[in-house]
Amino acid sequence: MFKVLKRMSKKEVGYVLVSLIFIVSQVYLDLKLPDYMSKITMLIQTKGTLHEILKEGSFMLLCALGSLLAAVIVGFFAARVAAGLSRKLRRDVYYQVSEYSMAEINKFSTPSLITRSTNDITQVQMIVAMGLQLVIKAPITAVWAITKISNKSWEWTTATALAVVFLLVVIGIIITFAMPKFKIIQKLTDRLNSVTRENLTGIRVVRAYNAEGYETNKFEKANDDITKTNLFVQRMMAVMMPVMSLISNGLTLAVYLIGASLIESAVGIQSRMSLFSDMVVFTSYAMQVVMAFMMLTMIFIMLPRASVSAKRIMEVIETKSSIKDGTKTAGTAGVEGTIEFKDVAFGYADGSEDVIEGVSFTATKGQTVAFIGSTGAGKSTLINLIPRYYDATKGSVLVDGVDVKDYSIETLHDKIGFNPQKPVMFNGTIRSNISFGDTGHAPLTDEQIWQALDIAQASEFVKKLPDGLDSEISQGGLNLSGGQKQRLAIARAIARRPEILVFDDSFSALDYRTDKTLRDTLTREVKDTTKLIVAQRIGTIMDADQIVVLDRGKVVGLGTHKELLANNDVYQEIAYSQLSKEELA
Numbered sequence: 312m313f314k315v316l317k318r319m320s321k322k323e324v325g326y327v328l329v330s331l332i333f334i335v336s337q338v339y340l341d342l343k344l345p346d347y348m349s350k351i352t353m354l355i356q357t358k359g360t361l362h363e364i365l366k367e368g369s370f371m372l373l374c375a376l377g378s379l380l381a382a383v384i385v386g387f388f389a390a391r392v393a394a395g396l397s398r399k400l401r402r403d404v405y406y407q408v409s410e411y412s413m414a415e416i417n418k419f420s421t422p423s424l425i426t427r428s429t430n431d432i433t434q435v436q437m438i439v440a441m442g443l444q445l446v447i448k449a450p451i452t453a454v455w456a457i458t459k460i461s462n463k464s465w466e467w468t469t470a471t472a473l474a475v476v477f478l479l480v481v482i483g484i485i486i487t488f489a490m491p492k493f494k495i496i497q498k499l500t501d502r503l504n505s506v507t508r509e510n511l512t513g514i515r516v517v518r519a520y521n522a523e524g525y526e527t528n529k530f531e532k533a534n535d536d537i538t539k540t541n542l543f544v545q546r547m548m549a550v551m552m553p554v555m556s557l558i559s560n561g562l563t564l565a566v567y568l569i570g571a572s573l574i575e576s577a578v579g580i581q582s583r584m585s586l587f588s589d590m591v592v593f594t595s596y597a598m599q600v601v602m603a604f605m606m607l608t609m610i611f612i613m614l615p616r617a618s619v620s621a622k623r624i625m626e627v628i629e630t631k632s633s634i635k636d637g638t639k640t641a642g643t644a645g646v647e648g649t650i651e652f653k654d655v656a657f658g659y660a661d662g663s664e665d666v667i668e669g670v671s672f673t674a675t676k677g678q679t680v681a682f683i684g685s686t687g688a689g690k691s692t693l694i695n696l697i698p699r700y701y702d703a704t705k706g707s708v709l710v711d712g713v714d715v716k717d718y719s720i721e722t723l724h725d726k727i728g729f730n731p732q733k734p735v736m737f738n739g740t741i742r743s744n745i746s747f748g749d750t751g752h753a754p755l756t757d758e759q760i761w762q763a764l765d766i767a768q769a770s771e772f773v774k775k776l777p778d779g780l781d782s783e784i785s786q787g788g789l790n791l792s793g794g795q796k797q798r799l800a801i802a803r804a805i806a807r808r809p810e811i812l813v814f815d816d817s818f819s820a821l822d823y824r825t826d827k828t829l830r831d832t833l834t835r836e837v838k839d840t841t842k843l844i845v846a847q848r849i850g851t852i853m854d855a856d857q858i859v860v861l862d863r864g865k866v867v868g869l870g871t872h873k874e875l876l877a878n879n880d881v882y883q884e885i886a887y888s889q890l891s892k893e894e895l896a
């Protein structure tokens with residue numbers, strides 16, 4: 312929690328300090344009220360004039376108004392500090408996560424990162440807003456009120472001390488039982504998010520497989536768990552409030568009982584009067600002490616959950632990306648467009664088995680290099696090493712003759728047009744999706760966008776849309792077909808005008824004819840661009856300059872279609888399972 316608070320800006324610290332002045336004034340004014348009450352009581356008993364009573368009453372009213380004003384000002388500053396801090400935290404989390412490699416994102420999981428940047432930050436915001444008012448006010452009030460009553464009758468003081476002890480016991484019980492529950496609430500929120508997210512993103516599959524019941528059970532379990540935990544905590548709170556009232560009312564009663572016996576045993580009207588006035592004042596102060604402890608209890612209730620949240624936020628902020636940015640902003644002259652893998656190995660987790668081993672090959676400028684292999688052979692993993700979504704654990708990946716680790720990430724990504732296995736579309740228009748991403752080139756003209764769409768075989772369907780390039784694309788491209796999304800994603804990569812184009816199974820949703828036309832157009836129109844193509848279909852890669860055959864993470868064949876068909880068992884097996892001898896010839 313402390314680490315989170317340290318992230319406050321100087322201005323916010325300034326607000327806290329100013330609030331401090333107003334909090335002290337508020338406590339001072341609140342504790343002044345009983346004095347006026349005492350004076351008014353005395354005046355009434357000693358038959359003071361109406362003018363005198365009104366005068367004291369006006370001061371009392373002014374104090375109350377002053378206290379109210381101070382409370383409003385503190386509330387205003389507290390809200391500003393809390394909102395400012397949470398904005399900063401959201402920003403810090405966002406920027407940190409943007410720098411994460413896939414390894415860190417997988418480590419936290421997407422639903423957890425979403426909970427951390429929303430719900431967890433809200434918890435911290437709430438505790439800061441309330442804490443600023445209560446954490447500072449409660450102890451000041453308690454100490455100040457105690458000093459005010461300590462010189463009165465010891466019987467009354469003892470009664471107050473007993474009430475405080477009771478309060479501490481209640482707080483202790485709450486901390487012991489509720490705190491562990493609060494700690495798990497955030498984890499349960501993560502789970503609920505994860506289950507809901509999975510169900511929503513996979514809704515079509517869920518329906519198609521009549522798996523609503525199964526998914527509902529999963530959701531109900533997550534929902535029940537969080538509800539039970541919340542109920543437990545709320546019940547504790549529900550018991551706590553009446554117990555607190557009981558203690559404070561019991562204290563008032565005790566003060567009056569003690570007062571009655573003290574007054575009875577006092578001699579003379581004057582001393583009785585003074586005792587009565589003391590009793591009224593004491594009750595007020597005692598209430599302030601009890602109130603202060605109640606405020607502290609509120610903090611104790613909220614603090615554990617907020618500190619768990621703060622820890623979860625700091626975990627994200629303090630986790631550094633395993634991908635360290637390099638410094639180079641240019642490749643070696645004369646070898647532009649070259650990609651070289653030198654004895655590369657990679658495993659997903661520390662100590663886990665390598666899913667890629669001893670991979671070596673070179674693709675030169677303008678070449679098309681294809682990767683083929685059975686499911687899980689490591690094709691996607693291999694090409695993910697080029698834009699450094701993961702870093703090779705052994706060997707090196709060179710782009711333009713320079714190790715990818717030595718490039719600044721921005722330079723490296725500017726060289727690559729990467730097309731992941733699942734095409735990703737963003738909320739916006741076709742234009743915004745194609746001209747997505749700053750490449751350092753001038754902004755794309757409509758002509759360039761249409762050219763990219765032409766190459767990607769997407770212009771035909773875009774032209775048919777009523778708003779052409781300005782047609783809306785909904786989040787995730789839900790209003791597009793799988794093939795349309797793939798073509799737009801391919802157009803986006805081409806439009807970047809990169810040195811290297813990487814297609815991870817990007818032609819799978821295209822029919823054979825479109826697949827062939829697209830590849831022919833690519834070869835013709837972007838002939839100087841190096842193309843790396845991962846594919847399942849032999850037809851897609853037959854014309855490649857080089858084909859890398861992968862099997863269980865190892866290169867088991869390297870050559871042209873003809874060479875591999877003649878002498879590579881794995882390639883032959885894949886090829887003959889898809890096409891006839893005549894088609895392959």
Ligand SMILES: Nc1ncnc2c1ncn2[C@@H]1O[C@H](COP(=O)(O)OP(=O)(O)OP(=O)(O)O)[C@@H](O)[C@H]1O
Binds near residue numbers: 691
């Ligand atoms: N994020 C990940 N964490 C751990 N293991 C992974 C991860 N992604 C892939 N793997 C494992 O790495 C191996 C290679 O997977 P990869 O996705 O590279 O195969 P692929 O050849 O592209 O398969 P496909 O053709 O089905 O896409 C598989 O055994 C897979 O289980």
